[in-house]
Amino acid sequence: KQEVTQIPAALSVPEGENLVLNCSFTDSAIYNLQWFRQDPGKGLTSLLLIQSSQREQTSGRLNASLDKSSGRSTLYIAASQPGDSATYLCAAGSRGSQGNLIFGKGTKLSVKP
Amino acid sequence: GAVVSQHPSWVICKSGTSVKIECRSLDFQATTMFWYRQFPKQSLMLMATSNEGSKATYEQGVEKDKFLINHASLTLSTLTVTSAHPEDSSFYICSATGGLAGALAKNIQYFGAGTRLSVL
Numbered sequence: 707k708q709e710v711t712q713i714p715a716a717l718s719v720p721e722g723e724n725l726v727l728n729c730s731f732t733d734s735a736i737y738n739l740q741w742f743r744q745d746p747g748k749g750l751t752s753l754l755l756i757q758s759s760q761r762e763q764t765s766g767r768l769n770a771s772l773d774k775s776s777g778r779s780t781l782y783i784a785a786s787q788p789g790d791s792a793t794y795l796c797a798a799g800s801r802g803s804q805g806n807l808i809f810g811k812g813t814k815l816s817v818k819p
Numbered sequence: 820g821a822v823v824s825q826h827p828s829w830v831i832c833k834s835g836t837s838v839k840i841e842c843r844s845l846d847f848q849a850t851t852m853f854w855y856r857q858f859p860k861q862s863l864m865l866m867a868t869s870n871e872g873s874k875a876t877y878e879q880g881v882e883k884d885k886f887l888i889n890h891a892s893l894t895l896s897t898l899t900v901t902s903a904h905p906e907d908s909s910f911y912i913c914s915a916t917g918g919l920a921g922a923l924a925k926n927i928q929y930f931g932a933g934t935r936l937s938v939l
Binding site: 710742747748749750751752755795797806807808809810811812 | 825853855860861862863864865868910912914927928929930931932933935
């Protein structure tokens with residue numbers, strides 16, 4: 707059974723700092739790995755999706771990497787801004803299903819001005 | 820493109836009543852829709868997967884008679900929480916996938932904004 711773990715559970719940084727969020731998964735037979743952003747009481751905003759054959763994806767100040775063999779993914783945020791404050795979720799997409807996503811509990815990020 | 824609308828965004832109801840939540844794909848045909856539940860400070864947990872025109876597949880521990888799912892068309896799925904109780908209070912989120920051009924897009928789930936259910 708796939709389990710997804712995110713460390714740290716919460717992170718507070720000053721504005722402008724570069725930071726890394728970590729995600730690990732127990733079953734390396736994933737179809738893809740996605741990173742989402744969730745604002746308080748809101749739904750999910752997809753940030754990046756990495757297919758199992760890829761090693762990284764970039765979008766603006768965000769870069770996500772995937773290492774299937776070690777069961778890890780990282781989300782790198784460059785030059786953090788207060789508007790980046792949110793909970794970041796990673797989710798592993800499983801093979802053989804219709805795209806079932808297994809989510810981690812998230813990392814709550816606070817970027818202080 | 821790929822917008823999923825979820826309604827209502829917030830509902831408060833008395834214990835014992837039933838609540839219906841709608842999930843619509845506005846600009847694409849969703850062959851598959853997923854329903855998730857998120858308790859405070861917990862992760863999203865998949866409740867069920869529904870395909871248009873067929874019965875939903877429920878995850879272990881989810882009561883299919885309590886959480887009725889209907890996926891009558893390629894753009895609409897509904898989740899009905901029957902005889903809701905305070906322990907059903909949670910954040911319910913739907914997602915939809917399928918039908919967009921390109922193999923890559925078929926694997927992407929597009930999420931609604933969620934429905935916060937409070938049962939008094």
